[in-house]
Amino acid sequence: MSADLHRQQVLKFLEVFYSGDIEGALARCAEDIEFLANAPVDILPHMGHRRGKAAMREMWTTVNARYSEMRYEVPILVAEGDKVAAHIRVFFRKRSNDRVMQFDIAGFYTLRDGRIAEIREIIDTFDLVQQVLERDVTAVLTGGEPDGI
Amino acid sequence: MTEHSLWRFSRAFHRAINERQFADLEALLDEDVDWAIYGPIDLFPFFGSRRGKAAVIEVIRQIADNVRVRRFDRESIMLGTDSASSMMRYSLTALDSNKPISLRIAHFAQFKAGRLTNFRVLVDSFDLVEQTVGYPIHLPRMAV
Numbered sequence: 001m002s003a004d005l006h007r008q009q010v011l012k013f014l015e016v017f018y019s020g021d022i023e024g025a026l027a028r029c030a031e032d033i034e035f036l037a038n039a040p041v042d043i044l045p046h047m048g049h050r051r052g053k054a055a056m057r058e059m060w061t062t063v064n065a066r067y068s069e070m071r072y073e074v075p076i077l078v079a080e081g082d083k084v085a086a087h088i089r090v091f092f093r094k095r096s097n098d099r100v101m102q103f104d105i106a107g108f109y110t111l112r113d114g115r116i117a118e119i120r121e122i123i124d125t126f127d128l129v130q131q132v133l134e135r136d137v138t139a140v141l142t143g144g145e146p147d148g149i
Numbered sequence: 150m151t152e153h154s155l156w157r158f159s160r161a162f163h164r165a166i167n168e169r170q171f172a173d174l175e176a177l178l179d180e181d182v183d184w185a186i187y188g189p190i191d192l193f194p195f196f197g198s199r200r201g202k203a204a205v206i207e208v209i210r211q212i213a214d215n216v217r218v219r220r221f222d223r224e225s226i227m228l229g230t231d232s233a234s235s236m237m238r239y240s241l242t243a244l245d246s247n248k249p250i251s252l253r254i255a256h257f258a259q260f261k262a263g264r265l266t267n268f269r270v271l272v273d274s275f276d277l278v279e280q281t282v283g284y285p286i287h288l289p290r291m292a293v
């Protein structure tokens with residue numbers, strides 16, 4: 001299949017996933033899908049490594065439970081062969097206090113037989129942790145006031 | 150077959166960092182290049198956004214003042230017509246402490262007429278900060 005088709009498949013996957021349709025997103029994944037996001041799993045335990053649809057469903061259900069609204073933009077997308085890389089800017093609204101988190105994800109997708117077989121994500125994890133915990137971690141490290149942000 | 154712009158940029162970029170030779174890189178940057186490395190700018194002043202060739206050369210000088218590249222491996226790469234993306238593992242040396250730093254990054258590059266017009270770098274920054282301060286950062290676990 002062409003890179004153009006894979007590009008469309010990833011864009012459709014992102015549209016379905018960020019609409020909150022977990023089963024729709026899973027339908028676009030291979031049974032043995034592999035997911036890896038480099039993240040401090042002691043702080044963000046739902047991230048890290050996952051394999052298979054059941055594990056993905058569990059992770060995405062956790063995400064959906066925490067955020068009432070998810071929006072996204074894809075400023076850059078590069079496709080070659082069976083691989084697609086997307087720079088994704090996401091906006092998550094927290095259910096707990098309605099605050100909106102905004103962060104960027106580099107998503108690397110490998111497709112097999114028209115389905116997503118592997119997802120690797122690189123995230124500015126320091127910023128993500130600060131927004132999730134609402135703490136100014138830089139201030140803690142530099143000896144400033146460790147106030148909430 | 151013409152060589153993809155990414156390879157020329159990559160060679161020039163690493164030469165600039167390790168040998169402080171900036172001329173090759175300067176020739177490959179668009180005058181209005183849009184550049185961003187996502188990460189904590191309070192801890193790493195060479196992170197953040199820059200606009201224009203002069204500002205980008207200056208920030209690469211700052212990076213060269215701080216680190217040397219020992220090794221890099223591309224774990225994934227995609228080449229488009231005028232764009233490219235890689236996921237990479239870098240082994241760096243921090244020049245002030247001589248400490249090794251292992252860093253995972255992703256980049257997205259866009260080119261026009263062989264020159265870099267847009268460059269976005271995402272860094273697994275929490276891991277980088279822990280390596281830089283030299284101890285694990287203990288924070289509350291997020292409720293699941």
